Amino acid sequence: MELNVNTEKGAAPGAPVLKIEHLHISFTQYEQGLRREQMTVIRDLDVEVRAGEMVAVVGSSGSGKSLLAHAVLGLLPYNASAGGKMEYCGSELTPDRIEKLRGSEIVMVPQSLACLDPLMKTGHQIRKGRTDKRTKNKLKEIFRRYNLKESVEELYPFELSGGMSRRILISTALIEEPKLVIADEPTPGLDLKVAKRAMEHFRELADMGAGVLVITHDLELALETVDRIVVFYAGESIEEAKASDFKREETLRHPYTKALWRAMPRNGFQPTDGVQPYAKEMPEGCPFAPRCRLCTAECSKEIPWRELRGGRVRCLSAM
């Protein structure tokens, strides 16, 4: 039984699987009675995932980056609206197309066990209720690969341990033939060893030919396994860099990314003053300007997303 991700149709290695340009997502909220308020959580996000590649979108907790996963899968809440351009394998990702593709070519690996139905046995759930021989054998193959005993199929989610549940959640992706895997915060609350192992599982999916998009707040962990990093700050993608660019501060581009670099334990553990602006009190132009030493008058204008040294950056002073 071959355990492969979907590579036959389209998506040659290196071809873009997912291409997102100028994604913005906002919520309609009611405040104090009937006053309607538009809250923009993602303002301008660009990310591209190619076949066989693992890309991380890194941003702080609670910054709304999980909405990216929901937007790609067409699962935004009813009071949210999204705009921008999403392409899948070279053509536009319309709602109709999403509905056909999700769960087969586009799969999501959620962050918590709460995403498994508490009343359904694990095996049945991973197979989505399919009982044909092929699917059953495939699941056995996956369990062998992930070192899970066959008896785990008969367990309910509440009976799984933390490490087991990670592997179960990834199994839900592998039972399909995905071309695009979106992992939403795949390592919350895991100890370092288990978290690393989980990231390696995603790396394997990418090595099999799928495009893997990891959404996480853990930059250090991501750096060990991914190919490229997109840094997400206050609703915008501010830098796209190769993982190797993070070896030295000089190869990075945006002042915030550099600040992140300096804040890493092995690089001096230096904090940067200030906090990310709240979605409702966003400054004009560059959202990092109030905290930036290189800030000029030009920074309060629209900042273009431009190419620089093999990556991309949204900063006027970066060179």
Add this chain to the structure above:
Amino acid sequence: MARQWSIRIGKKIIYMLLLVAAASILTFVLMKASPVDPLQANVGQAALGSMSQEQIGKLREYWGVDGSPINQYVSWAADFIRGDMGTSLLYRRPVSEVLGVKLMNSLVLMVIAWILSGILGLVLGVVSGMNRGRWIERIVKGYCLLISSTPTFWLALLLLLVFGVWLKILPIGLSVPIGVEASGVTIWDRVYHAILPAMTLSITGVSNIALHTREKMIEIMDSDYIMFARARGLRGIRLFRQHGFRNVLLPAITLHFAAISEIFGGSVLVEQVFSYPGLGQAAVTAGLGSDLPLLMAIAVISALIVFSGNMLADILYGIVDPRIRRGGVRR
């Protein structure tokens, strides 16, 4: 596992005994405190006036007006425990016999109403919960709110008026046809007479179940596991069959068994309106006529039925929910 179960069941039995004791004491105290004078109510003011002191004394003894209430209760309880429910003062027959007939009549009504309202309520609740914001949800919600704010007896009168008086397709009351010998009454006659009261009970029972199920269904549809199931391409009927049904069934079961008490309460009113000779009507008659032995027995039986409903819900929950069923073997 077996030990756990026996402890659980043992506890339940103790609760049940306490409940029966409390219900009987409460009924007894309320009856004793009631302003209804058994002699005036059952013999009549005029007849009493023409009687000698001796005759009145005999009647007072028959209706248990004098004597210490504590002694009366204790002797009733002692008899009851031995299985003797006493003799009904109004019907002049053993209470167990009266109760048997009335209970059978009522059970027919209540079982029909319980099953109908359970199935209909579940279906309506699920459909409206899964179609939030669409017209079908609004209709179901509107119907449920309207019905649950309608008094049962009023609805019973309305149905009586429409089907019994205007359309004349269903009988206006009683459980058997008038002027027919008991031996000539067919099963069909009984069903025919039970339709209207059972319908009333079902209609009122549905709204509560449907509203609660809808609430649960909405909660389930908003849950992470439904979101993930949708992310995995499930939708519509398949989504409901795989992940919705079992999750909504659990709370529905508890709710439905707990609803037995409501149907029971409703049946008192409905039986009154339709002059249906069931347990509810017997309770009203016994209460107003100071028939203490009958009323006490009815109170105890009702408490037992409602209690068993709740207990069954509890046990079923343990069987259906793996988190409880397998709780004991968790590592």
